[in-house]
Amino acid sequence: MASAEDGAKSPGFAAEFKDAVTLRAFALVLGGLLVQLAFVVSYVGAFHSPTPHRIPVAVVAPQQASAKIVAQLDALAGAPVEATAAPSAAAARQWVLTRKADAAFLFDATGAQDTLLVASAGGPSVSQTAAQIAQKIETSQKRQITVTDIRPPNAGDGRGMTSFYLVLGWVIGGYLTATIMGMAAGSRPANRQRTVIRLAVLALYAAVSGAAGAAVVGPVFDALDGHFWALSGIGALVVLASAATALALQTLLGLLGTGVVILLFVVLGNPSSGGVYPAPLLPSFWSAIGQLLPPGAGTTLVRNTVYFSGHAVTQALWVLAAYAVGGTVLAWAASWRNERRSAAAAGETETPSQPLPAG
Template sequence: MSASDRTPIGRVIALAIGLAAVVGVIVLAFSWPSITADPRDLPIAVSGPAEAVDAVTANVDEAQPGVIAFTEVDDRDAAVDAIAQREVYGAVVLGTEPEVLTSGAASTVVSQLLGGVAGQLETAVNAQAQQAAAAAGAPQAPPHIDVAVTDVVPLAEADERGTGLAAAMFPLVLGGIIGGVAISLAVLGALRRVLAVVVYSAVGAIAIVSIMQLWFGVLQGDSWMNVAGIALGLAAIAAPITGLVALMGRAGLALGAVVMMLVANPISAAAFPMEFLVQPWGAVGQWFPPGAAATLVRDLSYFPAADASFPWLVLGTWALAGALCSLIGHFRTAGGAEPDREAAVAAA
């Protein structure tokens, strides 16, 4: 091999540095959300006498500033309804029988946090009871008041820690990316790619639900609704990739995969509530397919009373946008607007 056949040293060094930079970006994308995760303004319901509510909210905010944003509700039933509709993660019910309501299906991390609040509340109410008894000259200490902790929407017995539900999201995202890339490379014809995405999403969703619900018991609820939600999630990830390929050629592969894996997936809040992410990234993540799919799958499994119209709309919009890009690429190529043969083949 002659010297002229070898890769120039400058290009070798540039390639190595570029690849190292890519590794750094990947590490940053996947480590940043978990390392910087810190709860802020978690919506929690509270009900009870006004004085008790004011005292508890003040004590909690003093102990954990900015962590919990309390929302007053009428009673325990209203608090349970708010949890079931995913308006809050839990509730504090005050009165003669104080109780803390949690929702393991919404977030095990928040449930643990509320368990700590229950301990603080129990200490406070017993201290107040003892002070009141002493002031009244009672001959003996009042009976101990227990603060019950009730999980009103628990996780499935097969997934008591919620790790299976969180883990189910990564195959969905990765499957959507792999499907979009593979279809773009293996199928010629933009309209055929749209058909391939539809078939792949439907069959892939059936496979995921068969494994995660019928076999492992991680997913709950109506299995066919879960199939529909996961199928739309797969299509919302795969279709934009094939659509970008129809518009841009092979460059669309890289752009679509990078956006879904390195941008949208880390801020999807699939493993912990979006309030744990630095704002506004938690809310922004819900506008991308991974975040919307994670929310929808959780709603369908455990919160049928919740309004899931937003994640359905987000996923549907991404899937339709991807199909529309494929159609635009098809007609542009068919009209002869793209003279480059490689781009024409990629978009055909």
């Protein structure tokens, strides 16, 4: 005798498929595919063919030769260099150390042995590219050039990439922590009080994360040693900028907000940050946006603090502060909007129906 289970009719493949692959699931898979393609396009687009564009170079030469050399450098095909006459070798050296220039060309008026000053701690790839350009020009002019690195990376910093990896870890930690907190009790905070609590927790996490990162690159690995407190403060600001922005976007947009965070910080922010190739070697789009996003601003802030005595960091500080403050304000405002919507929806549900008139 057939059992009741045997007699039960299967819903069929089409019904099972419709139940398993909902419109929401399809949209999520499609979103994942688009993020994946954007990731590939962004990284390949930024790194597939690094080409120098307007590398700032200071030129030191006698007055009668200076203008000619500047004009020749500016006229190079593809505009790889943006030359500016400097009043003296000491001034040109200072320009490199304060990040006004990436290299300095010192013309030898009494001989044929010129000098190129670079600071590879600000980006080895730019220093190498500037040296290659100078050597090619000097060879064509039957002159020789000596490349002098006046600010190389620390011995423990290898290729000068520690700043980028440190900031990358801070940024990822910030938005992941904000995302985890949102997932723990729904992606949208129910009220402003809960948002304030989460922001306070994220601020505490940012302080701890900043100090931990500074300890890893300093005392632990001796890569960026001697700047523990400065790096701790920078790390706290980077983490808070990332976390507050993530919390705001997730509160405002729900699950879509997480995708926007990944798009901004990972897909666009990492390849444009200057960690692998600084701005003068990136295509125009990535070069333009790099310092306007936390990964780029954070990398510049760390590098220039450790290697260049804190010069040229004002924009980076403003960018990170804008994300931290803006994210905080937007998260609170979005939670207030959600709170009002929830209250309005609850009010509509609880409104009693009007009695029918007696007839």
